[in-house]
Amino acid sequence: MKILVAVKRVIDYNVQIRVKEDGSGIVTDNVKMSTNPPDDNAIEEAVRIKESGKATEVVAVTVGDEKAQETVRKALAVGADRGIHIKAEGIIEPLAVAKILQKIIDKEKPELVFTGKQAIDDDCNQTGQMLSALLNWSQATFASKIEIKDKKLEVIREIDEGLETIEVNLPAIVTCDLRLNEPRYASLPNIMKAKKKPIEQMNASDLGIDTTPRVQQIKVEEPPARKAGIKVSSVAELVQKLKNEAKVI
């Protein structure tokens, strides 16, 4: 079984982002970038399945500018076998990414596709579901546990009300929750080895996919700031303020 994992390069989750003064977007120059956190869980899960003998190959795919390749390289360092980098500039919407991935899947024919459940930059939470729609495959979103049973997957999903268990036939798309596993760190020898693993590059336009955004970003601004609060010196003062000043208890 071949597993394809889609990964995205985003601003590192620990960075306090800054809005550009002209309102055109977020400052990304000289800002630390990393793999989107739940995409690390997606790679980890695929590698574990391969290590258990249930998969033969893990292919990491990304869509993005030249530097997006670093994200594929990191996936190779934690156990993916080879990479594919589809080059595209600017904002690439989930629908365009899903169409690109569909083309790659038509060629690669994986039986299982993993993505993170949501990218922490645009917070769209769309790509995996869109891809499964385009392929007419089953979708198992927000997965926190995956069990492979013959040609089926049993997946536990994190939903608002608690947990849901579904069973999907392969091929299927799984979008991974942060609780799915604990991603490993790449060891130095594995980082060195990853440099020799192949990454195939191509352009989105070569695949015939138009990546022009359909949703125009008109303005990006800082959220309204909260007014500075006060420190109280005791619990009694806190309760008194909540009762008589804020009037919330």
Next chain:
Amino acid sequence: MSVLLIAEHNNKEIRSFTLNAITAASQIDSDVHVLLIGNNCSDVAKLLSEISLVKKVLQVEAAHYENYLAENFAPLIVKVSENYSHIISSANTFGKNLMPRVAALLDISQVSDVIKVVSSDTFLRPIYAGNAFATVKSTDSKKCVTIRPTSFEPCEVLGGSASIEKIEAIGEFTSSKFIKREEVKSDRPELGTARVVISGGRGMQSGDNFKLITDIADKLNAAIGASRAAVDAGYISNEYQVGQTGKVVVPDLYIAVGISGAIQHLAGMKESKIIVAINKDGEAPIFSVADYGLEADLFEALPQFLEELNKLNTIQK
């Protein structure tokens, strides 16, 4: 042109976030139709018809619609969508799972998690865990939109008399099967809609210590929440998680106990009306968003807090 709202329900009752989404839908166009997909769900159809903002209810029933698998819902929504300008749902796990599947089938670039309707094609939405707001304009002729429920008031279920039109089910997607749902039953208010939320973080040190929080929650009729750190440490289960990867809450009062205030937690609670932080680290980032900060050891402060609440003659519920 009319807008189509996809109702979330459990075949008996409307899920509350649907009421917030109806309010948002009515701000896009006043002719709101609700699509109710389910099984033996006539009680829900009747309730929806009683909402004054709803002009028509479309009801579809079949056994394979019982458990709202997106694979079954999406093609049906696509079929019904022809006469509508917008397809709308709430941006909770129901809508997040479903709407992108609908959008891709219609070749539409979806607008997720809208917090303000600027016009019928322009919306405000948070990005980067709410650290920036983006105004976006959809250029697709038809729009797929999900609504952040806590940013819109729930509509009232009264004053309406919408017609209920039954429509035909379509075939089942047989490759996906629902097995079971384990819902957390609680006498407390729901985390997403509670007036008061009290959350614990890594500072709680153990699951047992959440008893200190539970006691206060009982007193204030509050929902209980947690930071991702507390969930990851195994103190409490994930459905309590508040944050970018958990639930977004906007209560009148949010009490953060032993929570440092990581960006991803703030994303889930910083729109709360009043925020209280109790933390022994005076430099913790949570204090920068708190209206009232108390620098104290939570193991001393929480029992005192309960004691002070017990002294009050009345407490709002």
